[in-house]
Amino acid sequence: MRSMLLTVALVATALTGVYANDFENALNILVSNNLESKAAIKRGVSEVETMRAENVLPGPEAEFSRVWGTNAEAGNKLGVSVSQGFDWPGLYAARKRAADTAESALEFLRASSMLDTRRDARVLLIDYIHNQQLICHQSRYAARLDSMESYYKRAAEEGLETRIDYNKTVIERIGVHRELHQLERDRDALLVRLQAFNGGAPIDEVVRLAGDEYPAIDKGKLAGTLSLIEERDPGYAAARLQTEVARQNLKVAKMSGLPGFSVGYEHESEGGERFNGFSVGISLPSWSRKHASKAAVVDAELALLDAEIMLRQRKADFEEDLVQLDYYEQSLAEYAPIVSDMAPLELLRKALVARQITLLNYMNEYNYFVQANREYLDLMYEYQLAAARLNYYE
Template identity: 25%
Template sequence: MKRTILIITACLASFGPLRAQESIDEVLLLVEQASKELQAQRKLTEAQKLEAKTGNSLENPSVEFENLWRRPVPGNNSELTVTQPFDFPGAYAARNKIAKLKASLYDSEGAEFRQQLLLQAKELCIEIIYLRQQQILLGERLSNAQRLSSVYKQKLETGAANILETNKISVELIAAQTAANLNATTLKARLQQLSNLAGGEPVNFTATDYPAESELPEYATLETLYMEQSPELQRLADEHSVNLKTITLNKALALPKFEVGYRHNYGLEGRFNGLLVGMSIPMFENKNKVKAARAQSYFSDTKLQSAKLNSVTILKQLYEQAQTLRQSAESLQAVLRNQNNIELLNKALDAGQISVIEYFTEVSTLYQSRETLLQLEKDYRTATAQIYRYEL
């Protein structure tokens, strides 16, 4: 999945950022391609992985030169010493393994950051579609209120309507206009937020309908995929592996260090060459480091197990929430099919079959039900986006 996204991203790069993004997937590809935050995260990961590879080389060699002289009898004695210290061999193997584990850890951190950013972008796309659908509904409500206002102003002039009815319609017109303006403002703000996620590039996201989505699979199937592909859990597992290997490293560092070298001495008695071999016993500097590493390993393992439990709990809640929202939306859709629509209510009002108060009671209920349906569909899509976050 991720490899496919990268391939498509490379193809889209040739079309430029101004191309219309008609689907949520296209927006996510643009965000992944243009996000400044993702670019910075990739550089950070690269730097961290390079840093993890350092620190496993031999220490710098040491070169010493001594020149001794004596008085009053002429003569001097000089000595050149070159030494190379090194840790117990097991320490280098442990550091090399830790460097590889840290590289995996930093990759997991980058994948987690990427997933969170793309999920945020997807949730914004869902909200934008919801706001556009809401704008259509509010536009219909505003248009209807404007028509009624025009009609009843004429009726008031001819005496066919009273001032109370006209004022009621005027209040509805103001409320409809305000709701439409606020929704348009919110929509504009969400589009700007989406552009910010794409590194400030214009995001020409034109969708007004949600993409087709199949029914949720069995929970057990989702849980397996969710847990196996969670970058958060992978990061915590990598962190625990690093801490485990750190125990091995600290045990190796508690063993003696060695030093080998070459000595060259020359003076009045002639020249002398020889080898230097030394050993350092770390009796004090590594005290309690193994215990500290074990404690850190226990902590990271506990954190990993806790995160797994929390992930399962969150997934169950999202799954049940999504099912409830879907059932509620389907039930409300069925009810709305049987409700009187606005056109029939307008005809009844114009014919004098119902009063203005009765009209607005029915209309308010109908609009509220339709707004509730839009909210249910949006919440359902948001819940499923969080469920399927492992696909990002």
């Protein structure tokens, strides 16, 4: 009975106010230590630096030649040359614009990755809290059955109760403890996941801060989430910038089809005479550039589609969670007066003591209320998960 009252108190706390500071502190620790988000950022930086590395002049070329004459009168000929090649001049500016835009997109991707990591950490902490509440609930039920088993064992030995009733309590106690042990194994698995998410660092402080109570929710903020997507979603902003990057890359691909040039200095020596001069060269584009341009066109179209798909999917997910949030809230409101009413359980206890009902009837009826309490906890868990996803921009 205490378990049910405790559950109602926890849920009532979780439906109003703002997120608890301890929960946010636990969340911040997980996010700061997470390795996946750091790796994603590094990969983005590497891609931008690769683009910038392509936008440099090739190294100068130096050549030395010595040609032998067919006879002594012809003599030998020496030559030295240094040349520098370069692409069509406008190509460098186009590449720089593409790299700059990609770097801007990277900043938004970094922010988006951080929000994704915070959401995943928030969900993981909620999983842990849900497990803790289930363990608390099941432990109290197990303790009650332990007490009943002890009573029926003594009573059976004294002839006050039947051996059958005692065996029933043993069977029921075994089942309840098996479920409790499974919940404890689930907790151990969650702790492993938490430590992995925390970059392998100890999670004692994270677990202490998370506790066993859900963070409170400001539903007013959640209701306005849909209106924030285009304005505040860094993933969508990054997708739009990736569209611009694709357009810039299309310009780069087209300009790459223009000729390249080289300018050089030449020095030759022949028969005691010395010659100085310069050379100018031109490199003609290959036919493969045509396919590169077509690929860039497709990439630009895909980037635009990806941005729109991302926006629509984000809106659909938030709309679904808002609908579910209302459903869970309504269901919780319907359950609350039932699971908080201890009178039926007290009546069951009195009826059992007065032998108005059998032990089996008592257990069946008691389990009915226990199961209702478990469903209430599960509904609250789903409510918190939906709220965590809607709380994406916080």
